[in-house]
Amino acid sequence: MDNVVLSRAIMGTSLGFHIVFAVLGVGMPLLMFVAEGIGLWRHDAAWLALARRWAKAFALIFAIGAVSGTALSFELGLLWPGFMAFSGSIIGLPFSAEGFAFFIEAIFLGLYLYGWERLSPLAHWLTGIPIAISGAASSLFVVMTNAWMNSPTGYVASGGRVIRVDPLAAAFNRSTPTEDVHMLVSAYLVTGFAVAAVYAAGFLRGHGDALHRRALPLAMAMAVVASGLAGITGDTSSRFVAGEQPIKFAAQEGLFPTTKGAPLAIGGVPLPDQHRTVLAIEIPNLLSLLTTGDPNATIKGLDAFPQDLWPNVLIVHFSYQLMVGLGLALGFCGLLYWFLAARRRAPPIDRWLLLALVAAGPASVVTMETGWFVTEFGRQPWIIYGVMRTSAAATTTPALGPTFAIFLLVYLGLGLTLARLLLRLAQRERQRAAPIETAPRR
Amino acid sequence: MTDLTLADGVAGILLLALTAYAVLAGADFGGGVWDLFAAGPRVRAQRTAIAAAMGPVWEANHVWVIFLLVGLFTAFPTVFAALSVALYLPFTIALLGIILRGAAFTFQTHGYEAAGELAPWGLAFGAASIIAPAFLGAALAAVAAGSVHARSGANVTTGWVSWLAADLARCSPGARPRCYGPSSLAAASGCC
Numbered sequence: 001m002d003n004v005v006l007s008r009a010i011m012g013t014s015l016g017f018h019i020v021f022a023v024l025g026v027g028m029p030l031l032m033f034v035a036e037g038i039g040l041w042r043h044d045a046a047w048l049a050l051a052r053r054w055a056k057a058f059a060l061i062f063a064i065g066a067v068s069g070t071a072l073s074f075e076l077g078l079l080w081p082g083f084m085a086f087s088g089s090i091i092g093l094p095f096s097a098e099g100f101a102f103f104i105e106a107i108f109l110g111l112y113l114y115g116w117e118r119l120s121p122l123a124h125w126l127t128g129i130p131i132a133i134s135g136a137a138s139s140l141f142v143v144m145t146n147a148w149m150n151s152p153t154g155y156v157a158s159g160g161r162v163i164r165v166d167p168l169a170a171a172f173n174r175s176t177p178t179e180d181v182h183m184l185v186s187a188y189l190v191t192g193f194a195v196a197a198v199y200a201a202g203f204l205r206g207h208g209d210a211l212h213r214r215a216l217p218l219a220m221a222m223a224v225v226a227s228g229l230a231g232i233t234g235d236t237s238s239r240f241v242a243g244e245q246p247i248k249f250a251a252q253e254g255l256f257p258t259t260k261g262a263p264l265a266i267g268g269v270p271l272p273d274q275h276r277t278v279l280a281i282e283i284p285n286l287l288s289l290l291t292t293g294d295p296n297a298t299i300k301g302l303d304a305f306p307q308d309l310w311p312n313v314l315i316v317h318f319s320y321q322l323m324v325g326l327g328l329a330l331g332f333c334g335l336l337y338w339f340l341a342a343r344r345r346a347p348p349i350d351r352w353l354l355l356a357l358v359a360a361g362p363a364s365v366v367t368m369e370t371g372w373f374v375t376e377f378g379r380q381p382w383i384i385y386g387v388m389r390t391s392a393a394a395t396t397t398p399a400l401g402p403t404f405a406i407f408l409l410v411y412l413g414l415g416l417t418l419a420r421l422l423l424r425l426a427q428r429e430r431q432r433a434a435p436i437e438t439a440p441r442r
Numbered sequence: 443m444t445d446l447t448l449a450d451g452v453a454g455i456l457l458l459a460l461t462a463y464a465v466l467a468g469a470d471f472g473g474g475v476w477d478l479f480a481a482g483p484r485v486r487a488q489r490t491a492i493a494a495a496m497g498p499v500w501e502a503n504h505v506w507v508i509f510l511l512v513g514l515f516t517a518f519p520t521v522f523a524a525l526s527v528a529l530y531l532p533f534t535i536a537l538l539g540i541i542l543r544g545a546a547f548t549f550q551t552h553g554y555e556a557a558g559e560l561a562p563w564g565l566a567f568g569a570a571s572i573i574a575p576a577f578l579g580a581a582l583a584a585v586a587a588g589s590v591h592a593r594s595g596a597n598v599t600t601g602w603v604s605w606l607a608a609d610l611a612r613c614s615p616g617a618r619p620r621c622y623g624p625s626s627l628a629a630a631s632g633c634c
Contacts, residue, residue, distance in 0.1 A: 056552065063548035066501055067541045073511045074537045077526030084515050085523035092516025099512050103505045110498040162519075397530040410538065414545050417563070421549060 004391045006400035007079040010407055012376070014071050016369055017411045021065030022142075023368065025105070026135045026184070027191020027222065028058045032112075033128035034218060040121055046210040052116065053211070053429050054195075057422055059113050064418055066106070068411075079400075083383050083393035086162060090155045091145040093167035098141035105134040136184060143183045146375070147175035151244060152384050174244060178237040179375075185229040186371065190364045192223025193330060197361025198426075200354040207430055208349065217347045220357075223364075224334030231331055234324075234371075235290075241378075242291050245385060246300045248378035251313045252320035253287055254280065255301040262287040262299040267321055270313045275303060277317070311380040319373035326367040333360050452517040456510060463506035470500045474543060474571020477564070493551045500547065507540070525581075528590040532577040539574030542566045 032054045039047030077084050108130040115124050148154075154170030155162050196219035199212050242249040254270040254277035255262060264287040268280025285295035292299075302310055333356055340348040383390040473492040480488045515522035526533065546567035584590060 059552045060548055063501065063544055063552075066504065067544035070504070070508060070540055070544075071537055073508050074526075074533055077511075077515065077522050078530055078533055078537075081523035081526045084526070085520045088515035088519025088522055089517070092512060095512045096509075096516060099505065099509050102508065103502065106501040106505055110502060114498045395527060395530065397527065399530060399534070403534055406538065410541060414541075417545075417549055421552070 003396065003400055004394045006404055007394040008390065010400065010404050011075055011079050013404075013407060013411060014068065014075055015372070017415070018065065018068035018072060019368070019372065020190075020365060021061055021068060022139065023187035023190045024058070024061050024194065025065045026139050026187035028054060028061065028195075029105075029128060029132040029135050030188070031191065031195060031218060031222065032058065033125070033132050035214070036125050036128060038214075040125055047214055050211050050215055055113055055116075056429070057425060059109075060418060060421060060425075062109060064414055066102075068414075069102070071407075078397075079395055080383065080393045081395050083388065086157075086160075086388060086393075087148075087152075087384060089162060089165050090152075090167070090170045091148055094141040094144040094148075094171045098138050101134040101137040101141060104130055105138065108134070136187075139184055139187055140180050143180050144171045144173075144176050147179040148173050149383065150179070150375070150379060150385050151175040152387050157387075175240070178233065178240045182230065182233040182237050182371075185226050185233055186368050188222055189226035189230050189330070190368050192219050192221075192226055193357075193360045193364035195219035196223055197358050200357035200361075202426075203349050204351065204354050204358065209430075213347065216349075216357075217341070220334060220337050220347075223330070223360075224338055227327070227331040227334050230327060234327065239291055242299070245378070247302065247305050247309060248311065248316065248374070249291075250300060250302045250304075251311050251316040251378055252374055253299075254313065254317040255287070255299060256303050258298060258301045258304045260288075260298045261285045261296045262291075262301075264290065268317070270317045272302075272307075272310065272313045309381065311378050316374055316378045319370040319377065323367050323370040323374060326363050326370075330360055330364055330367065333357065449517070452513070456513050456517070459506055459510045459513060463503075463510060466503035467500070467506060468575065470496050470503055471543070471571045471575045474547070474568050478568025478571065493547075496547065497551055500544070504540075504544065525585070525590060529581045529584060532581040532584070536574050536577035536581065539570040539572075539577065541570075543570035543574055546570060 032051050035047050035054065036051035038044065039049075039051060108127045111119070111127045112124065112131060115127065119127070148170050151173040152170075153173045154166040154168070156164040196216055199216040199219065202208060202212050203216070238249070238252075241252075250256075251270075253262075254265045254268055256270075256275040256277065261284070263282040263284045265277050265280035265282055268277045270277045288297040288299055289295040291297065302313065337348065337353065337357070340350075340353070379385055381389050381391065383393045473496050477489055477492050480492075511522075514525075543566075546563040549563045550567060
């Protein structure tokens with residue numbers, strides 16, 4: 001493998017690993033804040049115990065997020081020196097802001113985790129606010145820099161060097177609104193479904209106690225609201241990409257010839273060599289209708305662009321189909337849960353529904369990861385869209401192969417250990433949980 | 443007296459951030475080294491005290507290195523690129539140390555496992571606490587020794603192992619290397 005492929009492999013692995021912890025870092029503080037708030041409001045020991053239990057798991061998750069995020073800061077330079085030499089000063093502002101947001105999150109999380117007995121209940125609950133806000137802000141700031149790679153603005157370059165920078169214009173580029181909001185709601189979506197999956201599994205294994213009866217509906221409330229918003233912002237994103245990066249859009253839809261009244265291809269296998277997508281279910285005129293509001297509008301296909309500017313159509317189309325398909329299924333799951341809850345006036349715990357919710361947890365992570373596959377693979381061959389090719393940005397060091405192998409092993413070890421410790425934590429907490437059911441009001 | 447430029451001011455701020463990281467995170471790394479070599483009848487009490495002291499603060503102390511990286515590539519992007527190429531190996535090893543140190547510490551303190559089960563992570567915590575500052579110090583020493591050159595216009599510099607040669611020369615017996623700036627990182631590399 002050459003350096004460009006290896007650099008992309010290392011960066012992709014690091015990002016794909018980190019983002020799981022990053023989205024939980026956005027969503028978990030909000031869940032903890034709500035649970036603790038309800039507990040204080042209603043003097044309910046079970047809600048407070050839930051917040052404490054989540055805080056213990058979150059301490060582990062946040063730390064792995066912090067160290068894997070540090071890896072990314074280093075890797076920007078270690079893997080992409082050409083990119084950073086050009087764009088470091090342009091995207092520095094949102095990265096610095098992210099640093100401050102992370103600083104605030106780390107400080108207040110320290111207070112939160114170690115302050116249960118030292119702070120008054122109200123003060124402790126309030127330290128949850130800066131954690132939740134700075135977690136969300138971190139996501140917004142980091143995604144701004146990715147948005148800039150898709151819509152590079154806010155600078156003047158001459159002879160391959162940046163000579164003037166307008167950092168605010170770079171941070172708030174054309175892609176920022178759609179990317180930022182879609183990622184933020186996706187973070188809440190993944191957190192909601194991931195937490196719901198844990199408690200659905202608990203119900204299935206017969207551990208359904210007072211904490212489970214509170215945790216599952218709260219997680220599903222976050223999940224259903226977030227999936228609705230993810231659907232809306234996803235639709236907005238897609239239509240924005242159609243205008244901003246028509247090649248990415250054509251690849252995600254598997255559309256080769258420029259077509260008037262383009263059909264929507266559901267599934268299917270794109271064959272770039274034959275310039276067509278086979279085995280897809282085609283719904284006439286729907287792509288044009290969804291994209292522009294006019295069923296007879298013309299949509300640019302891949303054939304309108306030189307083939308050396310195409311991304312990997314197979315990966316982009318598959319990823320996009322998987323994201324949309326799973327996203328719709330998740331939204332359906334959430335609606336079904338609340339439909340049954342409303343009809344029965346009690347949160348449903350039917351076996352089949354719980355099984356579906358257990359599957360929805362990992363599915364939500366796949367949805368989010370494939371969404372990033374569309375963004376990142378779809379932007380290729382560019383690292384900065386229309387400005388710098390990925391091949392011009394990679395490092396020249398000869399040590400990338402071993403680096404990739406070592407990082408894969410490290411991430412594998414961290415992931416497995418963390419999973420084992422979280423399971424052990426759940427087990428221990430269950431053993432201690434029995435008295436809570438009968439705990440008197442405080 | 444020469445006028446200070448904006449670049450000097452930013453470099454000064456980065457130097458303060460480096461000092462903050464060396465002092466604050468340096469103490470945390472030192473705790474890890476102590477943990478590694480702790481011995482005797484009170485070893486358990488010592489390790490508990492180290493964990494209690496580091497627990498609430500190490501993540502906030504750790505942010506300084508991120509601040510430093512971001513500040514460096516924002517203000518001096520070509521320097522950041524040149525350093526990343528020339529010091530690929532020490533930076534990558536230091537990064538692995540940083541990852542393992544943080545993860546191992548967290549697994550140990552929030553792990554809720556029976557004693558002994560996490561012993562490999564305890565070892566990783568101590569070892570990584572030596573490796574990370576040692577290689578960051580080696581990188582700093584290579585810069586201070588002038589073995590990294592950012593040629594104008596190009597971002598590729600001297601060979602990617604030159605840091606080692608520079609450090610070996612500076613650490614060789616008989617040589618009396620000077621200390622540079624906030625030197626606890628450099629000291630950790632054995633070069634001061």
